[in-house]
Amino acid sequence: MxxxxxxxxxxxxxxxxxxxxxxxxxxxxxxxxxxxxxxxxxxxxxxxxxxxxxxxxxxxxxxxxxxxxxxxxxxxxxxxxxxxxxxxxxxxxxxxxxxxxxxxxxxxxxxxxxxxxxxxxxxxxxxxxxxxxxxxxxxxxxxxxxxxxxxxxxxxxxxxxxxxxxxxxxxxxxxxxxATDPSAAVGALSGFNSHAEGDLKKAGAPDVVATKTDGWKTEGKVTVTGPKLGFSVNDGPKSGKEGSVKAYADLFHITAQGSASNGPVKLSGSADVYGGVRATANYGFNEKGAVAKAEMSEGLRAMAEGRAEYGQVGYYGRAEGFSGTEASINAKATKEEFTVGSKYFYGKKGSITGGFEAAGIGIGATAEGWEGPGEEAWWGLKKDKETGVWKLGGKAGASPRIGGAVGLEITVDPHKLGEAADEVADAVGDAAHSVKNTVRSWL
The missing domain is CATH 1.20.1270 (Substrate Binding Domain Of Dnak; Chain:A; Domain 2)
Known part of the structure; x- marks a missing residue:
């Protein structure tokens, strides 16, 4: 106000x-x-x-x-x-x-x-x-x-x-x-802000939002955190909460997001680079469902994604790279996720994902190349907490030394699907109105 x-x-x-x-x-x-x-x-x-x-x-x-x-x-x-x-x-x-x-x-x-x-x-x-x-x-x-x-x-x-x-x-x-721990924005445990800025001019500056004179509107944001340590234990499950154990040692975590839009055309991209060690475990059974999950990873991880959209139609591509060790096993059945899977890998891997989206429904495929021993199998349905997008998919792969994995993903964005339905309803209404007027002109 x-x-x-x-x-x-x-x-x-x-x-x-x-x-x-x-x-x-x-x-x-x-x-x-x-x-x-x-x-x-x-x-x-x-x-x-x-x-x-x-x-x-x-x-x-x-x-x-x-x-x-x-x-x-x-x-x-x-x-x-x-x-x-x-x-x-x-x-x-x-x-x-x-x-x-x-x-x-x-x-x-x-x-x-x-x-x-x-x-x-x-x-x-x-x-x-x-x-x-x-x-x-x-x-x-x-x-x-x-x-x-x-x-x-x-x-x-x-x-x-x-x-x-x-x-x-x-x-x-x-x-x-x-007063905000910036690492919490990228999934880390929230704590005190070790990077708090004491200069009012710098800390109070508005978020960067630029508008070009040619009709394109652009915005972007870069976040850098680390090094940081964290450890917590929640002795659940009780009182409707899951039990959990979390520990991490982040050397660095860099995220970048940007977009440019002009009318129905929107281009967007994001990048994420992380180095460190993480281990988590969640378990419990309550009114939300059943959860049993444990995962550990150490090494370097990088991801870059780009999207091009025109109205209700869009294409996306994603590239990821990893070097280190990772292992996990999970089984989860809640209102927002039903997944089962396990993986173990040691070495280097790279993956490419591409897909197509129309009216809020998308389909994509993933191909990975592995250098190092490992195995992975995953299948499930889950909802992204930030975007509200549902994702159904799975991935499987194995490598004694040189190998890889393939995967499939189907996404449903309820918000975009609703917008598409509204547009169809409007179009049907306009067409019916046009036919009605034409018939009247014949009488």
Whole structure:
């Protein structure tokens, strides 16, 4: 919701400094906690007297905890800096609005609670002077000019208020980004933001959206995270939740997305590059269904995908590469997924997928080449949580040393399918109306 004139004039910005000081103290305290934890927990238990798998698991967990303390310190100090800068910027812009009002009032313009200026100089004249002015031949011109100047003051004040609102929106973006773990956007566990930006100008900048003069509209986004460690255990299944164990050590994760559209034509692409180690396990049985899944992977992975669409028709292609080790086994039966499969692979693999889509229904095929031992078999139906697209497919392959896999995928996008149905209904209605008019013309 945009700020109004009255909001700008009456808001007390001084609490921003108090809150900034509290965040500064919090950041300092997190730094102290990190130091105490490393000294009294990590190093104290790493004196060589404790060995074995339990010790190794503890060291991994404690490293993740220390990392979170460091990230918490970074985030808190960034927020403190953003709040200080926000106070300075917003205070200056608020003063600019108030100075405009003061200047307008000094020139006999009254500004109401909505920021509208009205000339009241004529009201200050004596009754005799007002009578003489109203009978002056130039009075209509003077009255018109006073109204024009009043509109100029009103516009200038409104523009200054919009400047405050834009700055306020920038502060909101900066604080939201500082308090958000960017790795969570690409599937990692959410934690404190170890990459929090403390520069208000950088952190509060709007997302990049460019519009070309030739009718093409483009937008894009690049996200870079890592290195980062994480570990969590949910001791389900109970209270309707799945049990889960997650651990990861991300060296880096880079994602990029972009699109260009011009009327019914849309071109889009995405790329994803990841390096690190991940292991997850989910299990449980509740009202949503049954889940048993475990997977592990370590190595380098890269993917690039491109799509070309014209209205309800589109083509897509995808290329993927992997180098490392991966293994998984899963069986899942829920409202949004029914899948079974397993795989194991060690070495290098590359795959190419291509497909065609019309009216929200798509069909594609995958071919993979493997260098290294492995096997894979997968089949199922599942719904993408982000896009809502249903995918039915399967893949199978094996390689003692050199081999590969083939797969098939069928996708259904309910949103696009609904749009296509609406277009068909409209076309049928128009055709029926045309036939009706033609028959009438014959009678």
């Amino acid at each position: 945009a700020l109004r004139y009255q909001d700008v004039m009456t808001t007390d910005l001084s609490p921003l400094l108090d809150v900034s000081e509290a965040w500064q103290k919090m950041g300092k305290r997190f730094g102290e906690l990190k130091g105490d934890y490393e000294k009294n927990v990590q190093r104290a238990l790493a004196n060589g007297k404790w060995q074995g798998e339990a010790f190794a698991a503890h060291q991994d967990s404690s490293a993740a905890t220390a990392s979170e303390y460091a990230a918490a310190q970074k985030e808190a100090l960034a927020v403190a800096g953003l709040l200080r800068q926000a106070h300075t910027e917003l205070t200056g812009l608020q003063k600019a609005v108030k100075d405009l009002v003061t200047e307008a009032e000094a020139q006999d313009f009254k500004v109401d609670s909505s920021g509208k200026a009205t000339y009241v100089g004529f009201d200050k004249l004596s009754a005799q002077d007002q009578f003489a002015l109203q009978h002056d031949p130039d009075y209509p011109t003077l009255l018109t000019r006073a109204r024009e100047v009043a509109r100029e003051w009103t516009d200038a004040i409104a523009k200054a208020v919009r400047t405050v609102d834009e700055a306020d929106q920038g502060v909101k973006r900066a604080l939201t980004r500082a």
